[in-house]
Amino acid sequence: MSEGTGVPRRPGRPAKLSRERIVAAAGELPLHSLTMQGVADVLGVDRKALNYYVSDRAGLLQLLALNAFETEIAGLRFGPQTRWPELLRLCAAAMRAAYLQVGGLISAIDFGAVRGTDALGTVERILTRLIDAGFTSQEAGRTLTLFAEIARAAAYETLENTGGPPEAQAHNVVHALAGAGGEQFPALRRIAAERDAVRDRGVQFEFDLDVALAGLAARLRDRS
Structure with a gap:
């Protein structure tokens, strides 16, 4: 019973806790030593709570990862005059920023797990804008998923260049070329050399966005 009231306390969510408080407490601890007990200690509650x-x-x-993702998406600002291609660029940039913010936790973000009200409201507005532009609801959803994947790949490239998770495919190609004769695979060698010379990983990101947006625009033109 609740003290002083005689009313039984209903089971369920602990009164002192919320998802937001847990995220804030976890954010105060170093990732390498983050534990359930550590978060409970910061909050002053029993671990089981x-x-x-x-x-x-x-x-x-x-x-932690999903919170960073939702914060970036919720903070996306665009007006009624923002055309859908530019809106998708803004969305991809916000998602890439979120992936970069969480660094090594990048694989923990599940785009489909977004549930924050503000973030969901922004996603709803983006989907509505795409549908109004002529895409079906299925196409609109798949388009957002596609741009999330492009943003994730771009973040991985940037992290690789700053000591983050390595890009396994590029590493394997370079390793294979090192063991081959100098005259073999000239195209691969030229591309690898140019890739090493361009340290700004945003080049690939912009290329991916350009190609995806061109394909989507062509899809709408063919339909009309």
């Missing part, structure tokens, strides 16, 4: 929201350390990391 966290289980309503998150069950283990992996869940904590996912909460």
Whole structure:
């Protein structure tokens, strides 16, 4: 019973906790030493009280990553005059920024797990703009997923260049070329050399966006 009231306390969500408080507490701790007990200590609650929201350390990391993603998406600003291609560029840039912000937690972000009200409202507006432009609802959803994947790939490239997770495909190609004769695979060698010379990984990001947007525009033109 609740003290002084005689009214039984209803089971369920602990009164002192919320997803936002847990994320804030987890953000105060170094990632390498982040634990459920550490978060509980920061919040001043029993460790078991966290289980309503998150069950283990992996869940904590996912909460941190998803929170960064939702914050970037919710902060996306665009007006009624923003055309859909520019809107998708802005969206991709926001998602890339979120992926970069979480760094090593990049794989913990699940675009489909977004549930923050502000973030969902922004996603709803983007989807509505795409549908109004002539895309079907299925195409609009798949387009957002495509641009999330482009943003994730671009973030991986940037992280690779700053000591983050390595880009396995590029590493394997360079390793294979090093063991081959100097006259073999001239096209691959030329591309690899040019890639090393261009340290701005945003070049690939912009190329991907240009190609994707051109394909989407052509899809609308063919339909009309």
